[in-house]
Amino acid sequence: MSAQALCAFLALAGIAAYVQTVTGFAFGLVMMGFIALFGLLPLPDAAAMVGVLTLVNATQMMLHGGRHHVAWHELRLVLSASLPALVVGYFLLEWLADTRADALRVALGLVIMASSLQLAVQRKSLDRPSTDRSFVGFGIVSGIMGGLFSTGGPPLVYHFYRQPMPVARIRETLVAAFGTAQVVRLSLVAATGNIPPPSTLAGVAAVPIVMVLTYAARRWPPPLPDKVLKMIVFVLLFLSGLSLALPAALRLLAG
Numbered sequence: 001m002s003a004q005a006l007c008a009f010l011a012l013a014g015i016a017a018y019v020q021t022v023t024g025f026a027f028g029l030v031m032m033g034f035i036a037l038f039g040l041l042p043l044p045d046a047a048a049m050v051g052v053l054t055l056v057n058a059t060q061m062m063l064h065g066g067r068h069h070v071a072w073h074e075l076r077l078v079l080s081a082s083l084p085a086l087v088v089g090y091f092l093l094e095w096l097a098d099t100r101a102d103a104l105r106v107a108l109g110l111v112i113m114a115s116s117l118q119l120a121v122q123r124k125s126l127d128r129p130s131t132d133r134s135f136v137g138f139g140i141v142s143g144i145m146g147g148l149f150s151t152g153g154p155p156l157v158y159h160f161y162r163q164p165m166p167v168a169r170i171r172e173t174l175v176a177a178f179g180t181a182q183v184v185r186l187s188l189v190a191a192t193g194n195i196p197p198p199s200t201l202a203g204v205a206a207v208p209i210v211m212v213l214t215y216a217a218r219r220w221p222p223p224l225p226d227k228v229l230k231m232i233v234f235v236l237l238f239l240s241g242l243s244l245a246l247p248a249a250l251r252l253l254a255g
Helices: 003-023 027-038 043-063 072-099 101-120 132-149 153-160 167-191 198-219 226-254
Strands: none
Touching: 003 027, 003 043, 003 198, 027 043, 027 101, 027 153, 027 226, 043 072, 043 167, 043 198, 072 101, 072 132, 072 153, 072 167, 101 132, 101 153, 101 226, 132 153, 132 167, 153 167
């Protein structure tokens, strides 16, 4: 990783950590979207580094008392489905990265755009909790996305934020799910020998930046209404996904 790419990576990590802490998700989406857009790293290497930084962010949030709010029953349902699906998504990434690079870019761009639309739409909570089966289903989708792109958040965010739960309980349950998923995904990276090269591992320099920005977001949240904050994130993510997917889609159509 060049010095310029490393500086861009560190800046993105700080922004992503702040956004994740304030909104409850989007670390992987912000990082993977802009990394792919500007070609800072190969997507498999980027996913591994994003996994490390996501785990740092999640661990720090949980150590600050978040574990007391976790909805353990729902978390067990999600993890029982998402972790096996994550393994499938991980090996699917290995195949796509070698043979279908443009298809992978289109898929990632569409995921980012769909997730950004999720932020722009206001949803009313359900009158009663969803069934156990629904948590399992959304866990499967989340696991596949997490294995592919290290961004398994959007399906779970959509499902959990519709539940009649306190926001703190939703947020900390999601953090616990994301952190556990990253432990499994990073274990797969190590077990399959796909550890990023030393030049990419320089990205671990982002760890203190993630920690500082995570603390700052919890200590001094931005003085913006939730609607304004969500709209800012929506615009950034949508444009990132569009810029990533459109050129690759045109190449696929032309070829």
